[in-house]
Amino acid sequence: MTADFVTPATDTPAPDPLGRARQNVIYRSGISGITPTVPTSAEKLEAAARRSLLRRPGGAKAWAYIYGGAGSGTTMDANREAFDRRPLVPRMLRNTSRRDLATTVLGQRLPAPVLVAPIGAAGLVRREADLMVGRAAAARGIPYILSSQGSSPMEETAREMAGGPRWYQLYWSSDEQLVDSFIARAEAIDAGALVVTLDTTTLGWRPWDLDLGSLPFTRGVGIAQYVSDPRFTEMVAERVAREAAAGPGADPDAIKVTPRAALTLLEMARNRPGRLLDNLRAPETRAAVQTFLDTFSNPALSWEHLATLRDRTRLPIVLKGVLHPDDARKAFDSGVDAVMVSNHGGRQVDGSIGTLDALVRIREAVGPEPTVLLDSGIRNGTDVVKAMACGANAVTLGRPHIYGLAVAGERGVGEVLDNLLAEIDLTMSLSGASSWEQVDATLLA
Incomplete structure (x- = not known):
C-alpha cells in the first residue's frame, strides 16, 4: 500500500x-x-x-x-x-x-x-x-x-x-x-x-566477440582473481608438470605458432603479475590461461x-x-x-x-x-x-x-x-x- x-x-x-x-x-x-x-x-x-x-x-x-x-x-x-x-x-x-x-x-x-x-x-x-x-x-x-x-x-x-x-x-x-x-x-x-x-x-x-575471434580471457585479461588464488596456483603448477612429463607436441589442442599467437603471448605476459621478461619465459603464463578456460564454469x-x-x-x-x-x-x-x-x-x-x-x-x-x-x-x-x-x-x-x-x-x-x-x-x-x-x-x- x-x-x-x-x-x-x-x-x-x-x-x-x-x-x-x-x-x-x-x-x-x-x-x-x-x-x-x-x-x-x-x-x-x-x-x-x-x-x-x-x-x-x-x-x-x-x-x-x-x-x-x-x-x-x-x-x-x-x-x-x-x-x-x-x-x-x-x-x-x-x-x-x-x-x-x-x-x-x-x-x-x-x-x-x-x-x-x-x-x-x-x-x-x-x-x-x-x-x-x-x-x-x-x-x-x-x-x-x-x-x-x-x-x-x-x-x-x-x-x-x-x-x-x-x-x-x-x-x-x-x-x-x-x-x-x-x-x-x-x-x-x-x-x-x-x-x-x-x-x-x-x-x-x-x-x-565471435566475429573478431576475441575472448579477453585468452589474452589473460579478467583472470586476476584466479592467478592470485592459492588453489589455482596449485592447479597451474600441476598442469605445467603434466605437460613437461608428456613432452613437446603431446597436446592436440596446442595453439598454432603464428606471429599473431606470439603477440597474444606477449599480451598474456603483460597482464600477468610480475616482470614481463620472466612471464614471457615462464610456462605458467600460458598454462594459467589454459587452466582458467578448463575450469571457469x-x-x-x-x-x-x-x-x-x-x-x-x-x-x-x-x-x-x-x-x-x-x-x-x-x-x-x-x-x-x-x-x-x-x-x-x-x-x-x-x-x-x-x-x-x-x-x-x-x-x-x-x-x-x-x-x-x-x-x-x-x-x-x-x-x-x-x-x-x-x-x-x-x-x-x-x-x-x-x-x-x-x-x-x-x-x-x-x-x-x-x-x-x-x-x-x-x-x-x-x-x-x-x-x-x-x-x-x-x-x-
Missing part, C-alpha cells in the same frame, strides 16, 4: 536536495563555459564511450565485449522495452521537499537502492578498472560487487575501497576446492554478500550444488540470473537470502524475457517479503524508480558505469553515479514521493 503523505510539522528549511545540488554544480560550471565531460544522458554516454574506446589500440575488441549481447540482441531490446512500456504517472501536491533515498538490503543500510554491478574483464577499458570503480563507489557509500572475472585481485580492490561496502560475485568453477578458496577470500575481505551467478555455466553465442551446476553452499559460507547468499517464478520460489525455499533478477545484460540467451517483466512475475509469486534485486537494463534514474515501483528492493548498474570509466576513468564512474543518484532523487520528487515506502505500482500506468 502507498504510505500516507504527511506534511512535515516544521518551519526549518529543507536541505538542498541531492538532485538540485547536482544540477547546481553543473549549471554553475556552465557560467564559466564548462560543460560535463561525462554526458548526462544514457544515449550520449554510450556514444562517448564508444568513441573513446575505438580511438585506442584494441578498442574494437574492448567495445565488442563491453557493449555486445547474445545473438541478434533481442534480449537487450527486451530489457529496454519492458521499462518503456511502464510509464510513470506523477502525483501532485504531496510536499516532497524532504526526500530520503536510503534503504536497507540484507540488513545493510544503503544511501540509495543501487549497487555497482560486477563487470568481467573491465581491464579492457582501463588497466586498473576494478580499483577505479571501487574507489568511486566507496566514496559514495555504494556497494561494489567485485567480479570473479576482475582485473585486480579482490584483496587489492578491497584495500583501495578503504572500508567501502563490497559484495563478491562467484562463478562456480568445476573445481570445488577453487570455489571454497574464492569463498574464503570473499569472507576475508569482509564482503557483504556472496552473489552466485547461475546463468553463465557456459558462454552464450556472442557474435560481437560448471555446466553440471544444479540445485544439489546449491544445497551445499549454506554450510560453506557465513555470508548472505544472493542467486543472480533468476528469471522464472518457480526458480525464485525454489531458491527461497532452499534458504538463500535474495535473488537477483538478471539476464546477464542480454549477453547469454537471445530472445529471453526482459528483466522488468520477469521481476513483476517473480514478485507476484514470492510475495512482498523476500529480497529481490534487479540487474540488467538499468540506464537512468527513472529506470530505478520504475524498478522499485515494480517490487525491487534495489538494482545494480552495469554498462553505464563502465561507459563512464571509458570516458573519464575513476572520475567518469563517479560522475555517472552522481548523475544517477540525482536523477533518482528528482524523479522520485516529481512523481510525488519522498521515500521508497511511497513508491509502488500505483505510480505506474
Whole structure:
C-alpha cells in the first residue's frame, strides 16, 4: 500500500536536495563555459564511450565485449522495452521537499537502492578498472560487487575501497576446492554478500566477440582473481608438470605458432603479475590461461550444488540470473537470502524475457517479503524508480558505469553515479514521493 503523505510539522528549511545540488554544480560550471565531460544522458554516454574506446589500440575488441549481447540482441531490446512500456504517472501536491533515498538490503543500510554491478574483464577499458570503480563507489557509500572475472585481485580492490561496502560475485568453477578458496577470500575481505551467478555455466553465442575471434580471457585479461588464488596456483603448477612429463607436441589442442599467437603471448605476459621478461619465459603464463578456460564454469551446476553452499559460507547468499517464478520460489525455499533478477545484460540467451517483466512475475509469486534485486537494463534514474515501483528492493548498474570509466576513468564512474543518484532523487520528487515506502505500482500506468 502507498504510505500516507504527511506534511512535515516544521518551519526549518529543507536541505538542498541531492538532485538540485547536482544540477547546481553543473549549471554553475556552465557560467564559466564548462560543460560535463561525462554526458548526462544514457544515449550520449554510450556514444562517448564508444568513441573513446575505438580511438585506442584494441578498442574494437574492448567495445565488442563491453557493449555486445547474445545473438541478434533481442534480449537487450527486451530489457529496454519492458521499462518503456511502464510509464510513470506523477502525483501532485504531496510536499516532497524532504526526500530520503536510503534503504536497507540484507540488513545493510544503503544511501540509495543501487549497487555497482560486477563487470568481467573491465581491464579492457582501463588497466586498473576494478580499483577505479571501487574507489568511486566507496566514496559514495555504494556497494561494489567485485567480479570473479576482475582485473585486480579482490584483496587489492578491497584495500583501495578503504572500508567501502563490497559484495563478491562467484562463478562456480568445476573445481570445488577453487570455489571454497574464492569463498574464503570473499569472507576475508569482509564482503557483504556472496552473489552466485547461475546463468553463465557456459558462454552464450556472442557474435560481437565471435566475429573478431576475441575472448579477453585468452589474452589473460579478467583472470586476476584466479592467478592470485592459492588453489589455482596449485592447479597451474600441476598442469605445467603434466605437460613437461608428456613432452613437446603431446597436446592436440596446442595453439598454432603464428606471429599473431606470439603477440597474444606477449599480451598474456603483460597482464600477468610480475616482470614481463620472466612471464614471457615462464610456462605458467600460458598454462594459467589454459587452466582458467578448463575450469571457469560448471555446466553440471544444479540445485544439489546449491544445497551445499549454506554450510560453506557465513555470508548472505544472493542467486543472480533468476528469471522464472518457480526458480525464485525454489531458491527461497532452499534458504538463500535474495535473488537477483538478471539476464546477464542480454549477453547469454537471445530472445529471453526482459528483466522488468520477469521481476513483476517473480514478485507476484514470492510475495512482498523476500529480497529481490534487479540487474540488467538499468540506464537512468527513472529506470530505478520504475524498478522499485515494480517490487525491487534495489538494482545494480552495469554498462553505464563502465561507459563512464571509458570516458573519464575513476572520475567518469563517479560522475555517472552522481548523475544517477540525482536523477533518482528528482524523479522520485516529481512523481510525488519522498521515500521508497511511497513508491509502488500505483505510480505506474
